[in-house]
Amino acid sequence: MGSDPETVTFRGSDSSEYLRRLPKAELHLHLEGSVTPSILRELSLKYQTKYHSLSEEELNQQLFQYQDFYAFLESYQIVCEHLREPADYLKVLDRLGEYFREENIGYAEIIYTPAVPWKFERDGKEILIALLEKTRELESTQGTMIRWILDCVRQFGPESAQRTAELAEEFQDRGVVGLGLGGDENSLEMKVFKEIFAWARAHRLFLHVHAGEIGGPQQVWDALLILGANRIGHGIQAARDSKLVDYLRQHTVGLDVCLTSNLKTGAWTPISENPFGLLFQRGVPVSLNTDDPGLFQTCLTEEFEKAVRFFHLNQEEVHRIVLQGVHSSFLPHKEKMVLMKRFQEEIHRLSA
Template sequence: MPTIRDDETPNATGIPSSARRTDIIPPPTLAVTEELLHALPKTDLHCHLDGSMRLKTILELAEQQKIKLMADTEDGLAKAIHMGQVCKSLEEYLVAFDVTLSVLQTAESLYRAAYELAVDAAAENVRWLEVRYSPALHLQKGLKMTTVIDSVLEGLRAAKRETGIKCAVIVCGIRHINPQTSMRLAELSVAYKNRGVVGFDLAGAEASFPAKDHLDAFRLILKNNVNCTAHAGEAYGPESISQAIHSLGAHRIGHGTRLREDGDLLNYVNDHRIPMEVCPSSNVQTGAVSSLESHPLKFYFDYGLRVTINTDNRLITDTTVTKELWLAHRQLGLSLEDLTTVIVSGFKSAFLPFREKQDMLRQVNQEIATTLAAFEKRPVAAMRQPA
């Protein structure tokens, strides 16, 4: 049976020992399989709506909206958007979003994309999903930003009614769009606080577009006690991470791949328990790292950083949370105990109110323990991973 170990010290989210946070030690003989990882409860804290559609949906929406795409089959479209392929740069990777955004300019398409994303996440036992996107990128056909937000939230609510998955929205400012637009998006985030929006982000190309240009938007966000994160250290150096933390006041860091280049900043992030939204396969695809084996995830985890594992873009990177956890085990050597710690870290790092997070952590720890116990009792043959 898995051991549940009580931790009498406050954790990084500020949850005291009275919250009964538990760490789970899996049985040493229990094998890590994709089936087991699929069965465990999970989070996806870094997931872009416009990068996580279904190929079939894109084709159907394009046909309905009379939009000409570069391919009219799922295989052809997958190749055109570099699905799962390594790109020459982040900028080349971002070209795929021109395709998805072209069909996400109506209330109906936004509702469908959000609903399907949440349903797909629920199918792999994601319990908490934070969907991020920029309403400013969905206005080409005259939608209002409020309509964009409402359509996505309604799609997520429909998925919750059907599957039970809990979802929320993170609104994205875009680095290469003017700071005035970021301010409008920040105002929108404040207005929708407690109505489905749980955070504000800064996304887009890092090079030549410093985070400090969007400082006013983040000041408004922090003044109104809204959570915030920022893409940083993915396509630019650790100074981008420093700006995100010290200028913008980011509570989490998206990617942070190059944090390892600045030991002093790395220690600051560790000491202050700033969660890292790590997206391993995406980082290989965009060229942020040369290979999965060279990814700093294992180093960050071993050093003690609060790391979470996420998809980034389920479609374009051709991935799931289960797949990312499996790769972290197979390619980077994370043990089952390591992976359960990372999974729990996802729930600790969620943009959730304190009491709600307490309840979710209790439920998740118990569910993990129950799942591990159930798999431990299964015959060895049933646990064997196919070659």
């Protein structure tokens, strides 16, 4: 860190082209949050919802800009109400396939929330089966490895979470690698989910917990000590607690940081003051992610561009963050090492 942000060039070319071409891993990517204004417009026409008369631009103005985190959750819910059958979800996954190609994303862990279709009495398992089938097609036609995390919604309570854990376990050998907890940090306490997450861990699922996004450092402690999280979604508020920062570094617990998301939900503004830079300097394993590329209208290259610009990263530091994405993934050790070698070779070729 330390180079002048205005003069950043990697390999003598403009950094954004270099960043786009770098192999990247995206670890925090919600399928539902990948709905773009254009996909939402198609779905609103299909189902003739009350938004069907709005243009893409009007949808963008009304549903893709947020006053705060709760306004974002409201929009998220409206988007989810438009995802009704497997074909709708597959449309989003198809778009993600294009995104992975455009961005040279070699590995992605996509978060799917079956509790959303269940809430509307739809078949969340049928949707998962369709997604996993499409995943195999995408993996065979392009280079991206895709794995899945099934997310529980905190405010939906333990019963829905138990059902999600059982579904994740059932499809564990077909591409599901983890169980997650997302939703509103200020709703139910973590301890409500303790047994479910212990059960999932005993069934060899990795555990991903959203914590320390809008909630304080205690949320991150609870995710670690009550739920046994292997990786934390966001976790930026950990920067307020130096003991926690030390713990994350010593136990190599990854934080998936999402700069644009933090800005747009108001979780942490402005980006230049996001704790990402501090956490990175203190040796916490941080990776960069989009969270909801459709809803926040960002992409992984843009997240790296912002990190370079605001935290003055040099080329070697960018490479370290890219590789941290592989380190923090939920792949078994052997597969992780193969992917790591692939990334390292590609980075070497690009930077040679």
